[in-house]
Amino acid sequence: MSEQPTPTAETQAAGSGAARKLVAVLLGLTAAVILMLCAFALPSINSGPHNMPVGVTGAEQTTQALRQNLDGDQWDVIAYDDADALASAIKDRDVIGGLAASATGIEVYTATAASPMGSSALTGLGNTLAAQQQSKATVHDLVPYPEDDPRGAGFSAAGFPMIFGGMIPAVLLARLFPGHTGLRTRLTGAVLFSLLAGAAVTAFLQYGTGSLAGDYWFTALGLSLGMAALSMTFIGLEALVGFAGLGLGAAVMMFLGNPLSGLATGPHWLPDGWSTLGQILPPGAAGSLLRANAYFDGIGAMSPALTLAAWVTLGLILILIADRRGAKTTLTATTTTETAPTPA
Structure with a gap:
């Protein structure tokens, strides 16, 4: 019966090196997968308004109430003299939208082409505030997507x-x-x-x-x-x-x-x-x-x-x-x- 060949030191070293290389590759690929998951999942999980610039206008008492409702990390609130100034600021991209409050209700100004999700969130907020006043919110989309592709x-x-x-x-x-x-x-x-x-x-x-x-x-x-x-x-x-x-x-x-x-x-x-x-x-x-x-x-x-x-x-x-x-x-x-x- 023939004897089994004994592994040499060189063969053992090569095998050990290949094993370490395989482990490094597997760990690297796992880290890459986790990084990809983080890049795709975390922003989506934590998505929402983050210091989104919005404007408000109206009577001083009403404007103060709006600012209190919008206070927090979600919105960065800027006050404007009137609705025309607010609309100009939206078109100039100083803010992504805004709210104009009056005794008759809430006017919501949006720019869907600037931020469709932000416009949707601002519209929802305007509807909520209008419901609290037992009135209705009117939405004006100042910069919409084109008619042929309204959803962008x-x-x-x-x-x-x-x-x-x-x-x-x-x-x-x-x-x-x-x-x-x-x-x-x-x-x-x-x-x-x-x-x-x-x-x-x-x-x-x-x-x-x-x-x-x-x-x-x-x-x-x-x-x-x-x-x-x-x-x-x-x-x-x-x-x-x-x-x-x-x-x-x-x-x-x-x-x-x-x-x-x-x-x-x-x-x-x-x-x-x-x-x-x-x-x-x-x-x-x-x-x-x-x-x-x-x-x-x-x-x-x-x-x-x-x-x-x-x-x-x-x-x-x-x-x-x-x-x-x-x-x-x-x-x-x-x-x-x-x-x-x-x-x-």
């Missing part, structure tokens, strides 16, 4: 095309034009695709479904900027770190950027910390820029546009570092080849 379904659905419009080109271009020699081609392709895709998506949402109502070219350029911020960041990460960097960037944008973007609800519907993070990431900034251009004639567009420009700059910096590193590696390889002794 097309606008809310724009998040995934923006994210995939930044991620998929980076993956394909990295496959088709790999390495340092293809880096500038990948950069050019990302910029051109962002412009084309931004124009195409805007045309579909504005003329195909009637979901957008702003100036077409400004809206398209804003959407293109959002896609460029994503694609150039992805390309920079891939060029510098490889596909692991691209995968990490895609995971962050999909599992944090998308649920925290506030695209369907408005950013004030998320808890403060989550909302701030969401608006810093490209999907949230791109959504806010699209909202500003599509419904408010560009009012409020500056901050998200600067945020997206910062991401584009970050992508360019990563690409520049990768380009310099690749050029240095190529030069070193060339020099080594030239100085290598020729065989006799």
Whole structure:
């Protein structure tokens, strides 16, 4: 009978290393799943008005009563002289809506395109206050979604095309034009695709479904900027770190950027910390820029546009570092080849 081979120290070490690697991978995947659950579940569980700016107007005694009803962490109350001033503040995006109280009842002013969930909550609050006065609330939607898409379904659905419009080109271009020699081609392709895709998506949402109502070219350029911020960041990460960097960037944008973007609800519907993070990431900034251009004639567009420009700059910096590193590696390889002794 033949003897069983005795495991060597090297084999045992390799097995132990593989076991540790497997444990690390499993723990990492579990942590990723929990992070995804947190990103999707926690903002939804804790959703609701969070320091949502609203205006009130009316007689001083009535206004004071309104402020007391709205006091708390949910609403950030600002008093206005009259209903016209309140309406102007809503259109200028200083507040998302407001209440005008009088002896005859409650006038509710909303801007559904700014925050559909906030408008719904404010309407419910107005109805409750009116019922307490044994009167009725009248709702005025000053900035609604377009008639062809009154619920804003097309606008809310724009998040995934923006994210995939930044991620998929980076993956394909990295496959088709790999390495340092293809880096500038990948950069050019990302910029051109962002412009084309931004124009195409805007045309579909504005003329195909009637979901957008702003100036077409400004809206398209804003959407293109959002896609460029994503694609150039992805390309920079891939060029510098490889596909692991691209995968990490895609995971962050999909599992944090998308649920925290506030695209369907408005950013004030998320808890403060989550909302701030969401608006810093490209999907949230791109959504806010699209909202500003599509419904408010560009009012409020500056901050998200600067945020997206910062991401584009970050992508360019990563690409520049990768380009310099690749050029240095190529030069070193060339020099080594030239100085290598020729065989006799």
